[in-house]
Amino acid sequence: MGHIPQPRGPISEGIISALTSGDTRATLPSAGTPDPFGDDLHLSLYVCYELHYQGFDAVDPEWEWDPALLGLRRDLERVYLAALRDGVAGGADVDPVVEELMIDAPGGVSHFLEDKGELWHLREYVVHRSIYHHKEADPHAWVIPRLTGQAKASMVAVEYDEYGGGRADHMHSTLFRGLMRALDLDDSYLAYLDEAPAPMLGVVNMMSMFGLHRSLRGALVGHFAAAEITTSPGAARMTRALKRLGVAETVFFTEHVEADAVHEQVLRRDVIGDLLRREPELTGDVVFGLQATDLVEGRFGAHLLGAWDAGRTSLLEAPHAG
Amino acid sequence: MPDERRVTMVTGGPILVEGPVEITLDDGRVVRSDRFVVALCACRRSKTFPFCDTSHRPKHRRGES
Ligand code: FES
Ligand SMILES: [Fe+2]
Ligand SMILES: [Fe+2]
Numbered sequence: 001m002g003h004i005p006q007p008r009g010p011i012s013e014g015i016i017s018a019l020t021s022g023d024t025r026a027t028l029p030s031a032g033t034p035d036p037f038g039d040d041l042h043l044s045l046y047v048c049y050e051l052h053y054q055g056f057d058a059v060d061p062e063w064e065w066d067p068a069l070l071g072l073r074r075d076l077e078r079v080y081l082a083a084l085r086d087g088v089a090g091g092a093d094v095d096p097v098v099e100e101l102m103i104d105a106p107g108g109v110s111h112f113l114e115d116k117g118e119l120w121h122l123r124e125y126v127v128h129r130s131i132y133h134h135k136e137a138d139p140h141a142w143v144i145p146r147l148t149g150q151a152k153a154s155m156v157a158v159e160y161d162e163y164g165g166g167r168a169d170h171m172h173s174t175l176f177r178g179l180m181r182a183l184d185l186d187d188s189y190l191a192y193l194d195e196a197p198a199p200m201l202g203v204v205n206m207m208s209m210f211g212l213h214r215s216l217r218g219a220l221v222g223h224f225a226a227a228e229i230t231t232s233p234g235a236a237r238m239t240r241a242l243k244r245l246g247v248a249e250t251v252f253f254t255e256h257v258e259a260d261a262v263h264e265q266v267l268r269r270d271v272i273g274d275l276l277r278r279e280p281e282l283t284g285d286v287v288f289g290l291q292a293t294d295l296v297e298g299r300f301g302a303h304l305l306g307a308w309d310a311g312r313t314s315l316l317e318a319p320h321a322g
Numbered sequence: 323m324p325d326e327r328r329v330t331m332v333t334g335g336p337i338l339v340e341g342p343v344e345i346t347l348d349d350g351r352v353v354r355s356d357r358f359v360v361a362l363c364a365c366r367r368s369k370t371f372p373f374c375d376t377s378h379r380p381k382h383r384r385g386e387s
Binding site for chain 2: 099100102103104157160161165232233236254257258259260261262264265266269
């Protein structure tokens with residue numbers, strides 16, 4: 001369970017003060033027209049979604065199904081979803097989009113870290129990604145009841161692998177915590193939520209939105225495939241970055257090199273393949289999920305490299321040393 | 323449990339085998355994997371041979387050199 005974060009604007013301020021008021025009938029703000037990629041919208045969505053994961057220690061769990069809060073969340077989701085749809089090319093064919101994602105374009109964050117990253121860059125990167133890896137594979141579990149047949153069976157098999165094949169110490173989220181401790185970072189759940197800027201929160205909010213909406217099951221599957229396709233070569237670079245910086249705790253990344261080479265194949269052939277044989281009308285949504293992942297990861301990478309090129313921190317505040 | 327172990331040959335990619343597997347290499351080394359599916363490198367380019375690490379992928383878009 002995490003601590004409720006500090007607000008970042010009027011909407012998140014209104015939500016957080018209602019959630020912490022001790023009164024589940026407290027008045028909520030209206031969505032208005034927030035920046036679809038801004039901090040206020042993304043912290044607000046993140047807080048709304050977190051009620052469906054571990055919740056917050058000071059917040060009544062009944063808020064999870066509060067109709068007024070769900071209505072506000074829906075308004076915020078529509079703003080974000082429209083911006084994502086606007087930001088991608090779309091398409092009627094999955095294969096060319098997948099092929100494009102397999103081309104390992106230079107100039108990304110893992111290239112930077114492999115070539116010239118310093119320890120503080122690596123620590124910042126790990127702080128950002130903890131916002132996802134503390135709940136690694138959780139948003140994707142929501143799609144399971146929305147699938148049938150081979151697509152469902154194969155999705156569950158990949159999730160089983162993400163959750164360590166039945167062993168808590170092998171769960172990918174557990175491996176990530178080991179990496180955080182090796183870097184003297186606080187590995188407790190969402191310890192760095194206040195430091196994570198909108199580009200990182202937006203990555204996870206997209207997953208939560210796709211996972212929680214049955215109507216977006218095609219997009220969730222497309223997103224998961226995009227993540228699995230792109231992590232394997234990135235994880236190999238991260239392994240080399242860690243070794244170069246003298247960090248011995250490489251298992252999170254070495255596991256992902258090998259696991260995601262498998263997950264990619266299973267996602268493409270057995271999950272997307274079977275889903276689209278059953279529901280070919282979801283092709284456009286699968287393409288959307290693939291492209292939206294590339295869009296939000298691109299924004300995240302540009303934010304980090306922009307800050308680092310200028311010699312600045314990419315976090316909202318310096319991470320507290322562990 | 324299926325009666326036969328399912329093996330899938332991916333064109334231009336790995337050989338997918340249902341795990342767990344034990345693999346004997348030319349030099350006598352034995353490696354194991356208990357993953358539900360194991361991707362065995364068929365292109366010989368993997369840096370984590372005998373497991374696939376996606377090194378089989380084309381480096382450029384079609385038509386690009
Ligand atoms: S088949 Fe994938 S790296 Fe060789
Ligand atoms: Fe993983
Ligand atoms: Fe994976």
